[in-house]
Amino acid sequence: MRITRKPLSRRTILRGVGTAMALPYLEAMMPSAHAADVAQRPKRLQVFYTPNGMTMPEYRPTGEGVDFTLPATLEPLAPHRDAITVITGLGHPQAAAMGDAPAGHGRSCPAFLTGAHARQTEGTDIRCGTSMDQVFAAHLGDATQIPSLELSMDQASMAGSCDxxxxxxxxxxxxxxxxxxxxPVTANPRAVFERLFGDGEVLDEKSRLARLRKQASILDYVMEDTARLSGKLGMADRHKLAEYLDATRAIEKRVQRAESSPPSPQAKAMKQPPGIxxxxxxxxxxxxxxQILAMQADITRVGTxxxxxxxxxxxxxxxxVPDSHHMLSHHGNNPDKMAKLAVINRYHMTFFAYMLQRMKDTKDGExxxxxxxxxxxGSxxxxxNEHDYMDLPVVVSGGLVKGGRHIKVEHGTSMSNLLLAGLNLLDVPVTxxxxxxxPLRELTDA
Structure with a gap:
């Protein structure tokens, strides 16, 4: 049976007093039942970055192609083995000194997504290159409410702890x-939540403060609009909408709980702001x-x-591991320090596995x-210990690439080739x- 109803706009939002919520992808947004095809759904990009490098012996897989074994650091990704491609041998030549003063982090970090050489300066005359995620965001234009979402576990430092x-x-x-x-990155969950569902541009200051004082749910503000829309949806869409709203409420409660919990002495010493x-x-x-909720609602399709x-x-x-992460990264080949760094690397990998699982569990159309x-x-x-920017620990995943592989490229192959291939997979017409x-053909070739 062909459905001839006018499709619901992808830009439909739920409105309430001083706030607005985007919707997840629904069947009602498809032109017809026969158009419920994967190609109708938007493509997205997510980048997961860990600092201070790796203990490579504990990271590098044995074997090549489909016949590879996950080492200790990558073991948390075992449930996703068929969905990941580990790439070794990629590097960033632009992170080299090229006559500049000795440094590592200050050149390698900015090169990670740009493939560009950072200008040596401690002043305001900084210069690097446009990053791959922002090339994709520019390609998407105004397709989403927020062009991109940059999150971090650390607040930005303006002095100290810099190269x-x-x-x-x-x-x-x-x-x-x-x-x-x-x-700039955002580390405060409350700030992220308000950016997604109502900040200074959407919610006036008086209403915002009143909502925070009452610890009211944003969903309460859009309840009437939700009921109106729900009556126009099919059973499957009503179920998806309910799941999305439940997830939103659960996250909001977690943010509120974090704000209301008394901070520990360590947190006070770090001067963590409310919401962390x-x-x-x-x-x-x-x-x-x-980050997952922002993608589910199609508020943004680009995240780091x-x-x-x-x-x-x-x-x-x-x-x-009570030791400083950065200090352990300069282990001087001390076995005890290397072992502790490997523990941190593996711990971080558990959260990457968590992200992959959340993406798999979150519905998007069919x-x-x-x-x-x-x-x-990547990192x-x-x-x-050597500030080695020519053999990077990179993992590629997602439904746009074939998984279950370990690809060893020629040592020194620019990671820019991978970033270019990624942009092409995202339909960005750049050469x-x-x-x-x-483009890194090993990634896209079957």
């Missing part, structure tokens, strides 16, 4: 809107869930997530968010990016 001779702007984030405009959970794992999962800013000195006593998303996981260094010599 010598290089501005903190080079190590605070990985997204560059233009060669001279790095995009004291527990690292809780904070990580909350930020990932917010930094587990920590480069040169992060975070400690991890909860997993038995499939899941995972089906139409390109996911990149600016391989061997952190070059950064210092690329061509």
């Amino acid at each position: 010598i001779n290089y501005s903190c702007a080079y190590t605070n984030g990985i997204s560059w809107l233009t060669p001279t405009v790095p995009l 959970p004291d527990d690292f794992a809780e904070h990580m999962k909350l930020m990932i869930d917010l 997530f930094m587990v920590g800013r480069e040169i992060s000195n975070r400690t991890y006593p909860e997993i038995g 499939g899941s968010l995972f089906d139409r998303t390109l996911v990149l996981r 600016a260094f391989g061997d952190s 070059s990016f950064g210092d690329s010599t061509g």
